[in-house]
Amino acid sequence: MHAFEYHRPKTLDEAAAVLARAEDASPVAGGQTLLQTLRQRLAEPSDLVDLRGIPDLYGITREGDSLRIGAMVRHNEVARSREVEQAIPALAGLAGGIGDAQVRNMGTLGGSIANNDPAADYPAGLLGLGATVHTSQRTIPADEFFVDMFETALEPGEIVRSVDFPIPQRASYIKFAQPASRFALVGVMVSQGAGGVRVAVTGAGPAVFRVPDMEQALALDFSADAIRDIRVPADELNDDIHGTPEYRAHLVTVLARRAVEAALNAG
């Protein structure tokens, strides 16, 4: 690991000031991806800005038809929250399936979405539920937040504050986990609510994406059979030692169907 300066700001303004001032600063939330990235010398920030001491970034609150979760809320807190379990059980389940228990005890919502790993679970959660991201500067809909592999709409120095999840009528997240890493080989979030039907896929492509054909079919008939014959094109999907693009395309349909069934059983 290269050397860096370490900052422990107490407010969002203080954190933003350090990020703006430093040569090449990186915020650190739980650090469960960043630490190993630094250790492999894949990144060399001049400064790390630890967001742990900023009270504004915590908390899970239900406000009407929406659930607000702070950026520094850890995966295990979401997984075990009564509030989340009652409002969006699929989201509690998603958080409880990230990494392993120790990773879930450090890793945070804000860190996960800011990193936007192509196989991370939360991006599918946000996109599949039609969430909204609040940052230190503005509000960004999930549809615009996840741009490309490890790339988001966040500007340099912009910090995720919280995420608002509209509470759906029903939802489910099903992932096919790569057995060593626990990352999703493919993961599918399906939801039905006031904003219509949403289907979001992680792990399969360079970044999380929606499947409009499935959404339209499910809007007419919310059943697993309605999407039986809908396939996403394989040509833009990931190809690695864990699976071919064709295999991933196949998994998208299989998991989407299972997610629809699970959502119906849960709702």
Add this chain to the structure above:
Amino acid sequence: MNVSLTVNGKAVSAEVEPRTLLVEFLRDELGLTGTHVGCDTGQCGACTVHLDGRAVKACSVLVGQADGAEVLTIEGLAGEDGSLHPMQAAFHEQHGLQCGFCTPGMVMAAIDLVRSYPGASDTTIRAQLEGNLCRCTGYENIVRAVRTGAANMEAQ
């Protein structure tokens, strides 16, 4: 930079390089070598300690992230008279170890597991121990030990 934390009930303050990992601090600065470094890449869980009561991998945490926190390592579990913690005793009773390298991490993870999931089934125990690898593959006895340890802890 300066960090101040509580380790196994004792206040510790030290001047450290910011890139110091919690596991390096525990082993190299404090001599607490019961926390093992296995894979050193966040996979195996041999370095599991408690940070404010939560099991974390000390190779994936900077000591700065533990500033002001309470850290508990395997050395902090036994009573002052040397009596084993109920989970340690259960690993002993059930032979929940072969070479023993993964054991400190297993025990620390298991204690958090039992507190977080009282009455956990074998399925839950196995799922929650996904972050701890045993290269001897002695999982049957480990799961049995965790179950016994859970009963011992609840009986206390």
